[in-house]
Amino acid sequence: MSAPDGSATEADQIAALGVAAGHIARLVEAGFDVAITHGNGPQVGNLLVKNEIAAGIVPPVSLDWCGANTQGTVGFVLQNALAREFDRHGVSRPTAALVTRTLVDAADPAFENPDKPVGRFRMKDEAQPLIDAGQQWRDFGDRGWRRVVPSPKPVRVLDASTGRQLLDLGYVVILSGGGGIPVVEQPSGLAGVEAVIDKDRAAAILAAELGADVLVIATDVPAAVIGFGTPEARALGHVSLAEMRELAAAGHFGAGSMGPKVEAACAFVAGGGHASVITSLEKLGEVFTSPLGAVGTVITMAGPPEPAGGAAAGANGR
Template sequence: MRVVIGVGGNAIAPRGRPNTVADQRAQIRQVCGTLLDVAATDELVITHGNGPQVGMLALQRDPGGSAPLPLDVLGAETQGMIGYLIETELRNEMTRRSRALTKQQRAQAHREGEVIRSGGARRLVTTVLTLAEVSLDDPAFAHPTKFVGPVYTREQAEALAAEHGWAFADDGGHPRRVVPSPRPRRIIQVDSTKQLLAAGHIVICTGGGGIPIARDHKGYYVGVEAVLDKDTSSALFAAELKADVLVLATDADAVMADWGTPRARPIRSATVAELEAMDLAEGSMGPKVRAGCDFVAKHGGRAVIGRLSELEKLIAGTAGTSITR
């Protein structure tokens, strides 16, 4: 079975906790055992968010000094950083498991040419820098809505808008930069990922929804100032990979019907049509539900939304919200 698991940026850098590299590594370490358990029986692709990490990098840049890095470059930086952390912690977990094997078990695995995935013997892990193509004609470029980076004072926002042409919107009473969030049209590294999966790799890719690129009027690729929705890109990628299951991991137990009211209740299973008929708040599970529905409608696999800590149950269909045709 081919499984794509989308890990949110806040799962790696939880809100209210130090956003240090050491803390992010510790968070990743907690889920690597479960990820390897999945890889024991299934082909595994891991995608991830990057919102907190882009914010962290933006804070390290001085807008009043050197020119700020463009968003496509920041996206590439965070893909490398988070991919590195996930890959090394997966490899470390493999080492721990391998050391727990007896000499007899290791010798038998070597004789049989077997890769003991969940048992801990070495398995290939590869991080792939991933590009996502968008259209420069996407209407999202005329209506920037995605918050990025830190909040500013009114004076700072006005100066940055004048110097760099940035757009700002109110976020909790403070100006914050907003950028376009166009829909990805295709993920460039699909064929490469298929080949890696066929060769037995765990693949880490599509960080932050992919590095946004577009073709200019001459047909050449250029980076664009945009941030892609990681769930939308993960759903598109999963469909192009013909995945059997797409897991959109979050910190909530399930999608809730009548969320925010006394009648709130978890939805354990629903069809695309049933979910599309519901009024799901934009700031809650709405984006994840739309992404899950897109994947199911395009490809016919199963999407599931729920807690990362219940990953194996999500894949088995005994936890979270399962979306089917």
């Protein structure tokens, strides 16, 4: 949801979501039921900067409020983009953007060891008043200091059942943006917490709770790669769950990049999902019109059959 150079102006975000909507529209046109989730890193980062700059004029809002804000903004822009693309493709499907909460465990160890960077880099003297106010900041060397927050594991997507009902009514649903708004159970009821949920982990849980057949994780590369950056580098096609987990355990996927996506993709299949796919947004449509594993990295429980081949996913899947 930003320009190729990382810029996240309003125009950049509208353009990026317009491109995404075009690829999604082709899936809907082919007969698939589609639920969409998304990240929100640049958007939350922008809001945190606004918090800092305007703190002397208006009260700053908490990180969970920032997450809720971005779900509304991104959902609104994506709905508009989908409507334009549906018109262009002759598709008549309603859309809905759902504010979505994700339950986390208040006793998750992440709350004792915040390690997820958010916001912009600051000099130590700029960060110190915020540290004194109770925020956690970390020294990143020459780049400066940056705020770090907990990243607890998602337990359950609380509004998944509403998303499922909307899907059953024919809606294309946008939900669980940014991994969902983190909430914990308290004696008085649910309450938001200042944390960031990994969007890929949350997507795997969401897909299972929606009863999806396939989880697609769209990223900026066509497939997961082993031996990345070496002469032996090889893109992975159709692989079994066991093989993918072995490759992950061997350290083939970076902890801050492909690793969480592979973990989430494996978790969905292990929980009973038919298949997980990791590919680029541009290849999204080809995944479902090509032999299984010919495009992107496809993870299934058994992997490819002994005689090489496989059937493409059929329409009317979810």
